[in-house]
Amino acid sequence: MTGPSRGTTGFVVVGAALAGLRAVEAARAAGYAGPITLIGAETHLPYDRPPLSKAFLTTPDADPVHYRDADALRALEVDLRLGSPAVRLDPVRRTVLAGGRETPYDRLLIATGAEPRRLAHLPRTAGVLTLRTVDDARALRTAIRPGLRLVIVGAGFIGSEIASSARALGAEAVIVDAAEIPLVRAVGEVVGQALAGLHGRHGTRLVRGTGVAALLGGDRVTGVRLGTGETLAADLVLVGVGAAPATGWLAGSGIALHPSDGGVLCDEHLATSLPGVYAAGDVARWPNRLLGETMRLENWTNAADQAAVAAVNALFPERARPYETVPYFWSDWYGRRIQFVGSPAADDVAFVSGGPDEDRFVALYRRGDRLIGAATLDEPRKIMKYRRFIAGRGAWDRAADALAGRLPR
Structure with missing residues (x-):
């Protein structure tokens, strides 16, 4: 069986980052010959995100590493629609609205990833950045310079990697985290405490157990006031307090979402609550039988591996297998x-x-x-x-x- 044949509505993948691309590749490798549409919010070809907080920041004029160029994507016979953020899923008519255009689907994969969380109580002002896309990374790279006073809100992996990169470029870095022990959800208390010690040993101050109460300055940030009352001077503030599944466009679709983190709920085969709709990558929450846990993972390895399984499961139900994995991630500091x-x-x-x-x-x-x-x-x-x-x-x-x-x- 080769999945839905040409002439049908075919396979639509929403999200043109790593997970979306791997889903397309897996579909073709598995023998699917029908039409594929890959829809992405960004205007860039799929690129490697992990370097954005590391080597990309410390290498002047570096370009993002694209997984495939335009010719390679054409060889996959994919209808690539970049710069088209999805805004609505209609499961009754089986259509996706993106870029002002409705696209029908036979099978749909949600691979829209996650978006940076923001601090709702703080105003948006110049000099306050987040990091998710290559455009965000370019803005951050342009801003970091020797002697810059950088305050990073959040001692997770992104914040820690940026602190490391900033120190390598000669900037001063202070990390502020509301938790007493950072990274507890990722590595637990014992190792989280051990990793926190790396910052002090490399000249980065880590302020724990408090948050940012207010931004200082007028049109541009000049500092932050902490919940303790302490004031930190800042030429730049980077907010790295985690990411939320990019599911706003699914509102009204009736798809089941996790009540706490908003991830798309999937079964062990990565099927969602809607017929013909699957999910993979940062956005998906599924039962990982190998470890006996329900998980939502935000890492490169899972995005690639999970999307490949989800695509085959969606297109070839007779081949469907549970997605089981031992999660793996890495991070580079100092x-x-x-x-x-x-x-x-x-x-x-x-x-x-x-x-x-x-x-x-x-x-x-x-x-x-x-x-x-x-x-x-x-x-x-x-x-x-x-x-x-x-x-x-x-x-x-x-x-x-x-x-x-x-x-x-």
């Missing part, structure tokens, strides 16, 4: 590589190599009698051993063997 696999929802965390105050470590996460996660700092050769071990539902009491390399590959 010339050091942080990597994580699995889940931070653990009963215990133990450092089996190095320690929380050191610049190299391996930390393992136990849930019951299973190894459920692993975090490493500057141990790039070890992390994938743990990912394979977790995928095999490896027992905690054998986890040390994985570190020593004594487990079968």
Whole structure:
């Protein structure tokens, strides 16, 4: 079977970033010969986002890395519609309205990703930026200079990467985070505390347990006042308080969304509550049976892998398989590589190599009698051993063997 044939309404993918592109590629690789439409809000060809907070900022005049050029996309026989943000999904008529144009679908994949969260109580003013797109990154790169006083709101991965890049460019950086321990949801308290120490060791002040109460200045920001009453001078403020699923365009469609974070609710095959509609990437929340959790992941690896499975499941129901994965992500701070696999929802965390105050470590996460996660700092050769071990539902009491390399590959 080759999926819906030519002449039907075909496969429509909304979101032309990594997940959307991988879905198109997977559809063609699986033998789907019908029409494909790829709709994107940005005007740029699909590009690699992770460097935007790292090498892109520190390399003058660097261009984004595009996954495929226009010729390669044409070879996929895809109707590419860039600069066309989606505004409505009509599941009864099975159409998507984007760029002032209605597009009918037979199968639809939602891959619209996430949007930066903003601080609703603060006015929008010059000198206050967020980072999500290459245009955001260009504006930030233009602004950062030696001696610049940068205040970053949010000590997550994006904020931390930007602080690292700013320090490399000679700027002063202060990070403000409302949590006492940053990154708890991503890596847990133990490793979150360990990673927080990297900032101070590299000249970045980290202010924890308070938020920004007000912006100072008139037409342009000159500083921030914290909830503690302290005032920080600022030539630039970067808001990096996380991202929210880009689902505003789905209002009125009746699609089921998670009541807390707004992610699109999917089953184990990545099908949503609407017939013929699937979701993948930052926007999707689904039950990951391998780890026994319902998850919504915001990382490169998941966007690529999940979209490929969702596309095949949507187009070839007879081949449908549950999407199970051991999550993997990485981050680069101050010339050091942080990597994580699995889940931070653990009963215990133990450092089996190095320690929380050191610049190299391996930390393992136990849930019951299973190894459920692993975090490493500057141990790039070890992390994938743990990912394979977790995928095999490896027992905690054998986890040390994985570190020593004594487990079968």
